[in-house]
Amino acid sequence: MSNNFITVDGIQVPLEGEKNLLEVIRKSGIELPTFCYHSNLSVYGACRMCICEVEGRGLLPTCSTPPEPGMSIKVNTEKTIKIRKTALELLLSVHNGNCQTCTMSTNCRLQELAENLGVDGFRFPNTKPVVPVDESSFSLVRDPNKCILCGDCVRMCKEIQGIGVLDFVGRGSTVRVAPAFNKDLMDVECVYCGQCSTCCPTGALTVKSDVQNVFDAIHDPSKTVIVHVAPAVRASVGEAFGEENSEMALNKAIAAMRRIGFDKVYDTCFTADLTTVEEATEFLTRVEKGGVLPQFTSCCPAWVKFCEQFYPEFIPNLSTCKSPMGMFGALARNYLPKELGVENKDLVVVTVMPCTAKKFEVNRPEMTTDGFKDNDYVLTTQELVKMIKMTGVNFKALAPESCDMPFGFKSGAGVIYGTTGGVAEAVLRMATHAGSPDAATKSVEFKEVRGFEGVKELVLPYKDTFVKLAVVNGLANTRALLEKIKSGEADYNIVEVMSCPGGCVGGAGQLLPNDMDTRFKRMKEIYNNDSSQVVHNAEDNPYIKELYANYLGEVNGHMAHKLLHTTYDKREKLTGKVCK
Amino acid sequence: MTQTNDGKCGCCCGIDLTRVKEIISECGTKENCLIPILQKVQDEYRYLPEEAMALIAEKLGISPATVFGVATFYAQFSLDPKGKYIIKVCNGTACHVRGNKTIIDAIRNRIGLEAQSGTTSDMMYTLETVSCLGACSLAPAVIINDKVYGTMNPTKMVAAIDELE
Numbered sequence: 081m082s083n084n085f086i087t088v089d090g091i092q093v094p095l096e097g098e099k100n101l102l103e104v105i106r107k108s109g110i111e112l113p114t115f116c117y118h119s120n121l122s123v124y125g126a127c128r129m130c131i132c133e134v135e136g137r138g139l140l141p142t143c144s145t146p147p148e149p150g151m152s153i154k155v156n157t158e159k160t161i162k163i164r165k166t167a168l169e170l171l172l173s174v175h176n177g178n179c180q181t182c183t184m185s186t187n188c189r190l191q192e193l194a195e196n197l198g199v200d201g202f203r204f205p206n207t208k209p210v211v212p213v214d215e216s217s218f219s220l221v222r223d224p225n226k227c228i229l230c231g232d233c234v235r236m237c238k239e240i241q242g243i244g245v246l247d248f249v250g251r252g253s254t255v256r257v258a259p260a261f262n263k264d265l266m267d268v269e270c271v272y273c274g275q276c277s278t279c280c281p282t283g284a285l286t287v288k289s290d291v292q293n294v295f296d297a298i299h300d301p302s303k304t305v306i307v308h309v310a311p312a313v314r315a316s317v318g319e320a321f322g323e324e325n326s327e328m329a330l331n332k333a334i335a336a337m338r339r340i341g342f343d344k345v346y347d348t349c350f351t352a353d354l355t356t357v358e359e360a361t362e363f364l365t366r367v368e369k370g371g372v373l374p375q376f377t378s379c380c381p382a383w384v385k386f387c388e389q390f391y392p393e394f395i396p397n398l399s400t401c402k403s404p405m406g407m408f409g410a411l412a413r414n415y416l417p418k419e420l421g422v423e424n425k426d427l428v429v430v431t432v433m434p435c436t437a438k439k440f441e442v443n444r445p446e447m448t449t450d451g452f453k454d455n456d457y458v459l460t461t462q463e464l465v466k467m468i469k470m471t472g473v474n475f476k477a478l479a480p481e482s483c484d485m486p487f488g489f490k491s492g493a494g495v496i497y498g499t500t501g502g503v504a505e506a507v508l509r510m511a512t513h514a515g516s517p518d519a520a521t522k523s524v525e526f527k528e529v530r531g532f533e534g535v536k537e538l539v540l541p542y543k544d545t546f547v548k549l550a551v552v553n554g555l556a557n558t559r560a561l562l563e564k565i566k567s568g569e570a571d572y573n574i575v576e577v578m579s580c581p582g583g584c585v586g587g588a589g590q591l592l593p594n595d596m597d598t599r600f601k602r603m604k605e606i607y608n609n610d611s612s613q614v615v616h617n618a619e620d621n622p623y624i625k626e627l628y629a630n631y632l633g634e635v636n637g638h639m640a641h642k643l644l645h646t647t648y649d650k651r652e653k654l655t656g657k658v659c660k
Numbered sequence: 661m662t663q664t665n666d667g668k669c670g671c672c673c674g675i676d677l678t679r680v681k682e683i684i685s686e687c688g689t690k691e692n693c694l695i696p697i698l699q700k701v702q703d704e705y706r707y708l709p710e711e712a713m714a715l716i717a718e719k720l721g722i723s724p725a726t727v728f729g730v731a732t733f734y735a736q737f738s739l740d741p742k743g744k745y746i747i748k749v750c751n752g753t754a755c756h757v758r759g760n761k762t763i764i765d766a767i768r769n770r771i772g773l774e775a776q777s778g779t780t781s782d783m784m785y786t787l788e789t790v791s792c793l794g795a796c797s798l799a800p801a802v803i804i805n806d807k808v809y810g811t812m813n814p815t816k817m818v819a820a821i822d823e824l825e
Contacts, residue, residue, distance in 0.1 A: 238723065238726075243723060244722070244723025244725055244726055245723065245725060246725055247723065247725035247726050247728065247729035248729050248733075249728060249729055249732045250732045250733065251732070251733045258725075259725055260713075260714075260717075260723070260724035260725040260727070260728045261710050261713075261724070261728055262728075268724075268725075269723075269724075653718065654714050654718075654724060
């Protein structure tokens, strides 16, 4: 036997390229607790939960200790258990632990570890002065009183999203995490992707709730409240109720939403199909007529704000198409009032999204019709589950129901919008299927654009030339790609950008835990869902055809432009505000 | 941040950022130039204006939050404008025992400062207490800008300040 192993509590564990002792210990079957360790972020070593005794070297934080063959580790000794517990008790002394009323209750890592480590009281009183909670943004709530300074949000924003909205301020006992110059999130360069909240182990960074606003609308008898559900939501909502199949989860969620009191339930995948048709046509027109290329997708509101703010020179490259949510809102305000026999003033448009930045998007001034917001409220998947729980609706026992028509029918191409590569694949399907007799039902998969790799590329023959496509997820990856495009090192015709690692399946509105493994499962479920659909090509969605024939007219035509396309504004880098 | 052609910050503060730009081009735009730049900007403006930190962040390609983090980490940096004369009274053990309190009171009285520390409204003086200056044999010790004043008493202290003007 080779000597390439480490002894963990007397058991020999082979080394297989692990970067630190923590990974080796976890592989050996002990779920050593951590707050500040995330495998996709840099090692910080602050929380001291992973301290173990290493023979000959004493107590070491295992997350930041590289493994060496022959090491012998003791994980649970009298000393290490005491240290972990004391460290946690000290964290509790700087944490405003009002668990009963905290949004994160039952999802809180601090709560979980306090229980796991047997903390049964508050040994050290909390003497920290209470500071104001930042509720300035549409998307996120930042409560510094709950922050335990693990720095996960700081590293997530800096390393994965390439922005660095948050950092440590001050030092010693008064250190805290805050945006530049102690400003509110609304007044800095935050793009509201919310990835910080997906790794926050406490309730210091949470999704801003619109649950009460939506209940108020539902309980107002004069209002007709409609809701549409985004592609990625179906891959996550079932997690709260043990329902793994995304189509079944969606259909039960539809039934649940009707029980909660929504008047109509539609599918945002329908307008994802509409987006595919408009955006693919826009792209081919740009190619034919020598328009600005590469064309960037514009579905992701955090990416759009990122571009307006940090790369305004690429604004002409952004597709003018609204996002599927934006298109739905415009149709809801222009088409549905007549269809439903209701005036816009009495129509409340709600949407369920995997995303926190969508809460910002609906408040953009462009996204209005006759003075009404196209979409009134965005609920995240988390908030939908909250509403189901608040109303006591028994999700598991519900019989599945289907969406209302005509905006309830989707192709598989609409469903795959929920994951990175999905928009690109939907466009590719349409571009390559056109004219093929079995195009509608034949499933063509573009494996090259699937998966979680930061940048994926594909070159496709087009007429007598080629179309070069790139798919990027995560904003740090996006920044690197944009720099390459600027320098001429990379050259594409069309680029799909999703801000969140993994795309919308990993949006900050999705249920917790929202780690990369969970996102990967959701992605697989999105592709399974696509396979189960009858139609796989957006253009062949019969209701899309009908909508163009009876209402919109030409693709990219006058009516389509009025309702489905939008404009962008340069923003100040520092404040994120639109430049005057 | 928008800037007008004369180099002034486009917002209401009207701070001339020309020197900040010069300092950045002298020091370079690598990330490890941040602290020298902050030091020189502080020397120039007697504090770190927010607009200057934002400009430094942009030129160095780091986030404003990171610059703010560094600026708030080190005690040598000030985010508030300081007076022309910065009076640092040593609060180490030796100086404390030998009566630095009477020195502080004499200074406050002379410069017209009600608070225990801070800057006078005419922006002439900033009073600070600092941990040990390392001049215990000269206790009680005071530093005004870069000059050390040893074995102070209230009378000598007031005379020293009078001499500044």
